[in-house]
Amino acid sequence: MDTLSRRKFLKLTTGAAAVGVASNFLSLDQIAQAAITRPLPAETPILVVVTLYGGNDGLNTVIPYKNPIYFSSRPDISYKAETTLPLDAELALNPSMVGIKGLWDQKKVAIVRGVGYPKPDHSHFSSMAKWQTASPERQINSGWLGRWLDSQPEDPMLAISLGSVLPPMLAGTKISGSALPLGGLVIPKGALATQCIQLSKVSRIDSKLMAAAATSMRNLFNLSTTVQPILKMPAPVATDLPTVNGGSAGGDSNLSQQLDVVAKLISAGSPTKVWSVSLGGFDTHANEANAQAQLLGVVSASLTRFMSQLKSTTRANDVTVMVYSEFGRRVKGNASQGTDHGTSGPMFIIGEKVKGGFYGDQPSLSKLIDGDLAVTTDFRDVYATLLESVLKSPPEQTLGKWAGRTDFLTKV
C-alpha cells in the first residue's frame, strides 16, 4: 500500500457495497455561484474532516517521549526525546509538527488519545469502512455524515469532498455529498459540444452505470464559463504565518491545494457545512521515519496555513477541523524500520472554539492487547460531540443511541 492513492482507496473502502445514491459532481463554478446567491449564514459552524489514509502511526505522532518501553519497542524508529516537541511531561509531538505545536500552545488543539472502536480490524479497507460508516459492528452502506445529510434539506452544496471520488463517509441512504475535482476542466466547444451534450442525455435503456456515465458528461458541461470570480481570486492571505518557511509551508502538497480551495470557498460564503479533504501514504511498513515525518509535516503545515488563512475571513471562529486515520500501528517496530497495522491512535480537533488539551486516556505501553494499544475512546464519542456541537444535529439520527461525548468544544 505504499503508493496509496486516495481516490482508488476510497473506491475500495466501499468494497462491493454499492453507495446508496449516485453522488453529485460539482464544479467550482457551481459552488461559486451558490456562494454568491445564497451564502452560508454568518456564524454557521463548519466542520472540516481530514482523512489520513494508510494507518497513521499514532505513537510517532503523539510520542510518549519519556517512556522507556517506547524506546525499547521500536529502537530503529523511535524519536530521540530531545528532538520531539513536548506537550506535557509525558507526551510530545513529532518533530515535523511545528505548526500544530504552535496552535497547541494557543490552546486551539484538542488531542483525543487512544481512539478506535471495539474489536479492532487490521485491514485497511475494513477499518476505514468502519470509521467512515461509524458502524463497527455491522457492515452498512451509508456513511456517518451521509446519514446526517439524509436528515437535512437536500442541497448538493451542503457537504463537499475535494477530489474526484466521493468518500463513503458522505454517502447517505437518500442523499449524498458532492465531489469537487481539483484543477480546471477543459470543455469541448462548438458542434462537438452540442453532440456531447446530446450524448449526456438519459436514455430509456440506460443501466445505472450508463446513466452515471451520461451524468459525468453532463456535469462537465454544466460548468458555467462566466462565473469564475471567486476562484480566480487568490487564496485568503495567511497574515500571521512567519515567512521563514518560504513557500514550503505545505504549499506543494495536494492536501494544501485541497485546503486552499476549501479556504477560498469558505471565505466566499459557500453554503457548505461539511468539507472533506485527505492525504494518503501513511502505510509505513518500511522505512517509516522519514516518510511519516514528511507526511505529518505536510499535515501540520497545511492545517496551520489553513487556520491562518481563515483569520483573514469572517469565518475563522466557525471552523472546526477533525483529523483521523483508519488505525494506528503496532507498538513494536518490524525489521524493515517500519511498523505493521495496529489499533487505536490519536485524533486531532483544531479550531478557535476548541478547548485545547488532552482528552481520553493514553493507552498503556505495558498493558498491550496482543501487542497492540488498547482503545480508550470510541470514535463515536467524538462524532457525537461534533454532530451535536458543530452540526447542531441530534446524534441519534446518525449514530443511533450513543451516550458517549468528549468535551473538547466550548459551549456557545
Added chain:
Amino acid sequence: MRIARLETSRLFHRFAFGPRPGEYAQAIKNGLEVTRSNLLTVPQVDLGASAVTVPEITDLGKRPEANSKEVVPFAIAMRFQNQQLVLWWLDRMALSDHGLTERMTWFWHGHWATSIDKLNYALPMFNQNKTLRGNALGSFNTMTKAMLNDGALQFWLDGQDSTVKAPNENLGRELMELFVLGVNRYTEDDVKAIARALTGYQVDRSSGAVTINPNRKDSKPVNLLGTSAVFTGDSLADFLVSRDDCAKFIAERFWYRFISSSEEMPADFSAKAAFANRSIAKAVAAVANDAAISADRYSIVKSPVEWFISACRALELTPSKLSTPGQLINYLTNLGQVPFSPPNVGGWPADEAWLSSATAQYRIAFATWLIKQSDQSVIKNLAPSARVSKSADWLGIPEWSARTQNALRASIDDPAQFVLLALCSPDYIVSA
C-alpha cells in the same frame, strides 16, 4: 436476438479487449456456442501477440551513487525500460488474436496488484508478468507458489525485510486478505503466525531473484488457521489454496470483475464449484457460461486501459506506434490507470470510480488524439446513411441508445466526430 447481441458483446468486452472490425458481426453469425468456444479455447499459437517485439529488459544492477557520472545514464535506462515494458504489454493486449489470455493476465495483475513505483526496476515486473501470463488460465495453486517466489511481489510487500527477529506482516496479511482467502476469514493471530511462516525471503531488487536465508527464517512451527506446522512457501500455498474460503474468494473476485462490482454474488454462483480443483480455466469457463452473463442488470464500466485497448482494436492502432509514447502514458495517467502501476495492493477500483466529469473530459481529449492518428477507414467506407446502424457491430455494442443514435446521426458527415462520439458514448464506456 437482443440477448444474443448482449451476451456476445459481454464476451468480447469482458473476457477479451473488444472486437476488431468485423469480428462482432461474424460472431453474431456464428452464434453464441461457437463464439464462446472460440473465446475459451486457447490456440497453440497467437500470431498477433507473438508479432509484438519483446523488449530488451535487462538487470540494471545497483543504482550508482547520487551525483556520480553513472547515475544519469542509469536513470535514463531505467525510465526507458519501464516505458518499453508498458508499451509492450499494451501492444500485446491490442494485437493478440486471442483475447482471453491477455485479459486474464490483466485480471491477475490487478489481483496480485504489484506496482513498479516502489521497486523502480522493470525486470522483476517483466518476470512477474510472464508468471501471471503463464499461469493465467492454469492452476491457482501453482500460481500462488510462483507468486510467493516472485521478487517483485516480495519486494512490494516488504517480504525481504521480514525476519525471525522481527516478522513483517505486510505480505502475510495481504496473502490471506487480498490474494487467497478474503478479508476476515482469519484472525489477527493468524496474521502474526503467517508472518512468521513467511520470514527469511530475500530479494535482489534489480533482478528480482528470490532466495531464502535460513538464518532469517523462523523455523519453529506456527499455529495457522487451526493447524500447527512448519511451513515452507510451497506448503503454505498448498494449505491456504486448499481451503474452501479460497474457492469462495476467487469466485467473488471473478464476480466483481466479470459480472458486477455492485450487485451481490449469488451463493450458488457457478464459478465457485467450478474452482473445486483450483483450475482457473474451468472457473472462467463457468463464468462465461453462467446465467448472469445474459442478465440485463449486470453492467460494468470499462476501466481506462480496457477502454483504450478496445478503441485501439477497433481503430486498428498499435499503442507503441502512437506519437508520442510519453503522451500516451500521460493520457492513461490522467485517467488513473497505467499498467504496472496499480494504486495499491488492493488493485484497480471499479465502475463509478472511472466516471466523473474529470474523466469525461480526459476521455474526450484522449479519444480526439487517437482518432487523429487513425484513418477511420471503417466508418469512411460505409455509406453515411449506414454509419449509425453498422457502427454498433463495428464496436461490439448490443444496440445504440436513442440518445447516442441522435448524436451519431447528426455527425454522419464528419467521420472523426462520429468516431469520437461513439467512443465517448455511455453505451461504449459501459459494457451493457
